[in-house]
Amino acid sequence: MSELSTESITEAVLQRLAGTPDPRLKFISEALVRHLHAFIEEVRPSFGEWEAAIDFLTSVGQMCTRERQEFILLSDTLGASMLVDAINAPRDPRATESTVLGPFYLDDPPQFENGAIIDGGREGVPLLIEGEVLDSEGNRRGGAIVDVWQSDAEGAYDVQNPESTTYLRGRFTCDGAGRFSLWSIVPSSYAIPNDGPVGKMLAAQARHPFRPAHVHFRITSPGCSSLTTHIFVKGDEYLDSDAVFGVKESLIEDLPLHEPNEAPIGRLLDRPFSWLRRTFVLAPVPHQA
Ligand code: BEZ
Ligand code: FE
Numbered sequence: 001m002s003e004l005s006t007e008s009i010t011e012a013v014l015q016r017l018a019g020t021p022d023p024r025l026k027f028i029s030e031a032l033v034r035h036l037h038a039f040i041e042e043v044r045p046s047f048g049e050w051e052a053a054i055d056f057l058t059s060v061g062q063m064c065t066r067e068r069q070e071f072i073l074l075s076d077t078l079g080a081s082m083l084v085d086a087i088n089a090p091r092d093p094r095a096t097e098s099t100v101l102g103p104f105y106l107d108d109p110p111q112f113e114n115g116a117i118i119d120g121g122r123e124g125v126p127l128l129i130e131g132e133v134l135d136s137e138g139n140r141r142g143g144a145i146v147d148v149w150q151s152d153a154e155g156a157y158d159v160q161n162p163e164s165t166t167y168l169r170g171r172f173t174c175d176g177a178g179r180f181s182l183w184s185i186v187p188s189s190y191a192i193p194n195d196g197p198v199g200k201m202l203a204a205q206a207r208h209p210f211r212p213a214h215v216h217f218r219i220t221s222p223g224c225s226s227l228t229t230h231i232f233v234k235g236d237e238y239l240d241s242d243a244v245f246g247v248k249e250s251l252i253e254d255l256p257l258h259e260p261n262e263a264p265i266g267r268l269l270d271r272p273f274s275w276l277r278r279t280f281v282l283a284p285v286p287h288q289a
Contacts, residue, residue, distance in 0.1 A: 006041070014033060109171045114180055117267075128267075130278075133221060150187040168184055191243075215230060231251055
């Protein structure tokens with residue numbers, strides 16, 4: 001039996017992986033070992049530091065529940081989620097850019113008719129959202145399904161309060177011309193959940209936990225790639241320092257105030273409202289190699 005040195009340990013582990021039957025798993029495992037060993041060589045952790053690293057990952061796992069996914073927050077705050085997004089984003093420059101899904105998506109939201117009010121009685125500046133969904137050839141995607149979710153004016157999502165009912169989220173079906181519409185309220189910037197190990201990490205790195213105000217959209221239509229994106233509110237103080245690196249210039253929109261009497265028929269308002277009108281373009285489904 002030969003002694004293993006810092007030079008030969010990497011090779012020894014790689015050799016042990018050589019028989020991995022699934023080629024993709026073999027490739028991923030080998031890359032993980034090479035990069036992990038190179039990281040350890042660079043950092044040269046003490047025993048105490050290595051134990052602290054294992055304790056940190058353990059506490060990230062222990063924080064996870066059905067409602068709280070601390071590993072996603074870790075991936076988001078280290079920029080890993082946006083890197084995966086960039087690698088997988090459709091290459092079509094005509095398509096609307098994507099950004100992170102985040103932990104507050106529900107795959108069975110309440111369904112609404114177009115024009116519905118989804119504020120659930122939350123206070124805030126009324127926001128009329130009128131969208132149209134096209135494919136990258138400019139065809140209108142009638143029947144496209146649009147999921148919308150956002151924080152309230154205090155920066156909280158419905159799912160963060162187990163006692164609250166669902167609000168500020170819903171599923172809409174586009175009309176024959178690919179249009180959808182709804183009334184919500186102007187969202188606010190908010191701190192990502194920071195009462196766990198990821199919050200401690202951010203504090204230790206002297207980073208704030210805030211995301212700029214945004215509305216989330218997830219849009220699907222047969223024959224098109226699905227789109228997961230946000231629209232950010234122009235002028236937000238955190239646009240340049242989003243805790244999860246999700247901001248893209250093309251996704252920032254101005255939401256100027258309009259007088260109540262400019263509201264379309266169907267809503268009587270006694271105060272000014274904001275109006276978001278936006279076209280979303282879906283890329284084609286990628287060809288399988
Ligand atoms: C969100 O936008 O909902 C979000 C994204 C990443 C981490 C936390 C929240
Ligand atoms: Fe969000």
